[in-house]
Amino acid sequence: MGGDFGPQVTVPASVQALLQFPELKVMLFGDQTLITSQLSLLNQTNHPRIKIVHCDNVIANDTRPSQALRHSQGSSMRAALEAVSEGQADACISAGNTGALMALSRYILKQLPGVDRPALVSAIPTQNETKTWLLDLGANVSCDADTLFQFAVMGAVLAEQGKAAPRVALLNIGEEEIKGNDLVKRCAEMLADAKEINYIGYLEGDQLYSGKADVIVCDGFVGNVSLKTSEGVANLFINNIRKAISDNPFKRLVAKWLFRDLFESLRQLNPDQYNGASLLGLRGIVVKSHGSADIAAFTNAIGEAVCEVKRQIPIKISDRLEQVLLERHY
Amino acid sequence: MGGDFGPQVTVPASVQALLQFPELKVMLFGDQTLITSQLSLLNQTNHPRIKIVHCDNVIANDTRPSQALRHSQGSSMRAALEAVSEGQADACISAGNTGALMALSRYILKQLPGVDRPALVSAIPTQNETKTWLLDLGANVSCDADTLFQFAVMGAVLAEQGKAAPRVALLNIGEEEIKGNDLVKRCAEMLADAKEINYIGYLEGDQLYSGKADVIVCDGFVGNVSLKTSEGVANLFINNIRKAISDNPFKRLVAKWLFRDLFESLRQLNPDQYNGASLLGLRGIVVKSHGSADIAAFTNAIGEAVCEVKRQIPIKISDRLEQVLLERHY
Incomplete structure (x- = not known):
């Protein structure tokens, strides 16, 4: 639901990414009616690798992180992060409010051991x-x-x-x-x-x-x-x-x-253009797309998430930090 | 003497600036032999508005500010700043070591009342x-x-x-x-x-x-x-x-x-190109030229100093700070 265009961009980008990555499955969190109407425009209402998860609530772009945390129940952003936390999804991609995504990611996914604060990297x-x-x-x-x-x-x-x-x-x-x-x-x-x-x-x-x-x-x-x-x-x-x-x-x-x-x-x-900044240091993969991303740019962000899943970035970060911190302390 | 080219740039730039500003007088601080040889290349050994002040010592580009302070006696940079401090010159222009220029400027010229630290502005x-x-x-x-x-x-x-x-x-x-x-x-x-x-x-x-x-x-x-x-x-x-x-x-x-x-x-x-960064907040005018400035760029830096002298920038800063600080405290 996030970003300047919402499902108009995120839904066609998901269909695009499914073409690029044959092993990819996509869960779409948000307003079922809006999502379905976008899918039907693309003749993809019954795509076998798309699952819609209806959410009543959306976190607005101007919501402060602290407010977003308090009123996040039932929001598409929170539900997507919970799917990662519960192992139903391998990564979450959002074009929504950066501060809220950061705060909710920390709250729901938690940091990896040894990480004080996640970082945004591109x-x-x-x-x-x-x-x-x-x-x-x-x-x-x-x-x-x-x-x-x-x-x-x-x-x-x-x-x-x-x-x-x-x-x-x-x-x-x-x-x-x-x-x-x-x-x-x-x-x-x-x-x-x-x-x-x-x-x-x-x-x-x-x-x-x-x-x-x-x-x-x-x-x-x-x-x-x-x-x-x-x-x-x-x-x-x-x-x-x-x-x-x-x-x-x-x-x-x-x-x-x-x-x-x-x-x-x-x-x-x-x-x-170089869309798809990652929130590194969490117990899960979260990719932030620029709010004004178009379909190609949001597809890039999904691609970045696919790469990080394949490469198991969180586990590798956790292992490396453990090594480095051990080395520092003993 | 400063910058990547020393008198090869600063001397012809001074001659250039004297053409641009008929009211300008220039004091050149540094090695008399080097300066004179540059002036004679330009047929300007007896220019009525140029005065050479010989200095034995030069502050190198890699000298730390603290060292520059201790070993500045007799250096061209210090002598030029002292000329400003003693009222013999209205402004100092240097293409030398920025840290040293900052430290020596604070030491010799002192800050204006109300200024904690001078700033470099361009x-x-x-x-x-x-x-x-x-x-x-x-x-x-x-x-x-x-x-x-x-x-x-x-x-x-x-x-x-x-x-x-x-x-x-x-x-x-x-x-x-x-x-x-x-x-x-x-x-x-x-x-x-x-x-x-x-x-x-x-x-x-x-x-x-x-x-x-x-x-x-x-x-x-x-x-x-x-x-x-x-x-x-x-x-x-x-x-x-x-x-x-x-x-x-x-x-x-x-x-x-x-x-x-x-x-x-x-x-x-x-x-x-936009050469001539000013050290603002001192009891005197100091303009820093980029070290790699060519003749035109160093001439610009001299021009910037001329403007600030005409506009009496230090007095205006001092007056304004006094107004603003009075307003804040009472």
Whole structure:
């Protein structure tokens, strides 16, 4: 039911994902009438791998997390998370209220042992066409060094699925050891001591898209500002490109021919595109889709959840944290 | 002597600035031999508005601020700041070590009454071709609400020179009142109460270049990451544009014709271009040029200092802070 478009996007995206993943089964939580009418538009009212779970209640986009917790009974978001908690589902995907999803996920699924706070993580594009996992993206506005350290471990586990010994960096305002605030300095010491982590040191903001690290760790305030700033810069460019070609239809045509790929990469910096941020550190898989996601973007978010289920990310995080924490304490 | 190129850049830039500003006089602090040889290349050994002040010592780019303070005696940076402090000069411009410049400025010039810490501020470009003052850019890695509040007042004074009642915003991770960390929430309350400030609320990172505010305030860690991230995104685009046209000389030609303005706006996001960040809040004017500034960029930094001298920025900051603080306390 969540996001700017609700079942208009989430239902067709689910049908799309079922085509992509033959082993996938989808449970749709929400208003049965709305869901069924979307399914019938697609001639999929009797899809053997779709199950509708009717819910009377929806958590609105502007509900505060604390309120969402109190009034969540019977809501589609809560029911979906409970299905994960009870083992009926392997993952929950939502385009709804981020704060509420975070609060309800913690309340219903609980954190993994060793995790103080779940983190919101997503892959960002890089210059050399690899991807870098950036966390936290805004779930935790103030963190201590232990929390940042746990983010690094969780990010490394996620990145390991793509490559061995992923390079982990801390986002800082200088690359020299003396630079930065107390938080990053303390976390840097912890990471340098952790044999399990391939810690490569500090990176500055201008290296975010350089591909120099596979995982970049920061607190949620910095991560969110940094991601949104990227979006702002991308918009500035799109605006300037439009201005440069708007006076002349021939210029518009030439620009399209010349820069099909460029426009694609501009779009990549839009959160709608690299859709599917994961809430890491929970006893279950939760993927947050951007609220304004279209059908393709929400299908991506479902795909991200499928990958994490196959790779058993929560168990791997839990094992790794246990190793690292044992190593630290004994 | 500072920056990547030293007198090779700073001396020709000074000569350039003297042409632009007929009322300007320049004192050049540093190695007399090096300075004179640069001047003779330009046939300006006897320029009536240039005075050379020989200094034996230079503060290196990798010197820590604390060390710079201890070993600053006789250095060009210190001598230039002392000239400001003693009233022989109206402003100091340096492309040298930022941390050292900050530490020496505080030590020699001292803060204005009511200022806890000076801030590094610069103008960033916007979509509607205005400019927005962003501070702090990295001089203060951790701030309290009082410090952020002082940054807002200082930024407003700077922006007032361009327009009346400049709009002041706090950089945050959401526009709703409930969003953000304790620091921005406390500062937001203070700003909402300050009648002297046209406080317009929170802005997110994606609005940084929107022109919605004339002053955007954040702590130095966030400001630095945000500015450097913008540079990283710009580099990502330049890289992608290059890739899109590199295989074909005709495409390169067309791209140049089409996007002269675009390339210009990409360059604007490079700190070298909007050169001349000011250290605000001192009893004197100090302008920091980017270390890799070329002659044109360093000339801009001198121009920024000339503007601030004409507009008597330190006195105006001091007056405004006194007003605002009186209003707060009585």
